[in-house]
Amino acid sequence: MPFSDTPPAQPTVPRDAATVILLRDTDAGIEVFLQRRVAAMAFAAGMTVFPGGGVDERDADTSVRWAGPAASDWAKWFGGTESVARALVCAAVREMFEESGVLLAGPDGGVVADAARYADARRALESRDLSLAGFLAGSGLTLRADLLRPWAHWVTPVQEKRRYDTRFFLAVLPEGQHADGATTEAESSGWQRPQDALADAEAGRSTLMPPTWYTLKELAGFRTSGEAFAAERTIETIIPTLIREGDRIRVLMGDQ
Template sequence: MVVNPGGRSLPAGFEPRTPEGGPVVPKDAATVVLVRDGSAGPEVFLQRRVKGMAFAGGMTVFPGGGVDPRDADHSVAWHGPGPEWWAERFGCSPEVARALVCAAVRETFEESGVLLAGPDPTTVVGDTSRYTEARAGLVARDLSLAEFLAGADLVLRADLLRPWAHWVTPEQEPRRYDTRFFLAAMPTGQQADGSTSEASHAYWSTPQRALEDFAEGRTHLLPPTRVTLEELAEHDSAASAVAAERTLQKIIPKLVRRGERWHVLLPGEPGFEEAR
């Protein structure tokens, strides 16, 4: 869903197509916002997805993706808040919460090379280049997260993640995701990269600069990405963002027609409650 800069209008000619039989059941997914402090303030890691991809092609996004059934593996060595804690904040079962946290760690490593794990509960991996082969195995689904962590004798660091938001794709979309957004400070000693087939470009940017790029038409943002950037722009440091207390509510945007175009409406905006 491409949203035009300067508003939430969709491109001319866009027509929502609710699949026959009703809305598609959304697939669980995890997105991770990596933050660090830069010379101009806090920065976030962004990737521009390859054009032509089935979902969000050409969009500028945070790392993330769908949950793999193996992400729910109970054998994952885990440190930090348990599945029950995450389940309470994300409004789901502990089993789903476990899979979401594991998916967040796995997808972040696959798409950016950043690994939120360490040899023990008090340390984090430094240089992740030694795990290049395992990263490729995760991408190819030849290796599960549990197998990788066990083979490398690593512990998943759930304590490095923070719950940030909960977004669900509008009902009119043929591909729908029930996405939980996480926030994580960039681990010291690691480097985020764009070594993924899903991204054509990867870079760090202040939230404000990313919003300016969108407003001036240099990038395309999905509503959840834009809103998250707006929220992060209010913080003056990565530590401030990580320490923020968040009350999560499930956000399901609605699509409404106004004149010749369809528009995206968010909860609380005029006309949202009346929209079907």
């Protein structure tokens, strides 16, 4: 179906999703973990993105042992119900573990130092043979919601057929853990300084969606992950607008 500037009469209802901006500190400044999605993906094929994905209905399971801000706090920060907020936090932790191997969970009061020991559970989570609640309970782990910070809220433009209502979380790589690219959804993964990732996109070596580009621009202004983690954020919903300019499609932000 050809692109139209006119919004559809019945836009696709966006699916709730969670994205995690994972940071680490280096001598050269902060780095962010990015993945290039495989070309066969139905959404954002070939794009360079942060780890994340859609909410699974089981992510709202209230039996998950939880440390940190309550679901009511996340609902206030991001908007929506407590059930949706709980599911978003759980989806953020689950998706990051599935796609990068980084696990924001641990025994009471702690966080696992080496998540590689849960490789079998990681694969079972990715195949949906295991729920996050089942994994955490069976392993005696507590979800660490206090290791996440709300960062942004983006909704896919109304012209798109596949739409997501995505909340962006910020996290810092836990000491002792390692991020990898052992996921079927990415053809490559790695750490980059935000300004280097932007330079790659400007040079045509990678392709970024508007939320990724915008977030990297923000992150480039921080010297350390702690500084970014402590930044005051007001979460506003951003729904970009798509317009045609000649033979190109331009993305407009809310203030343009």
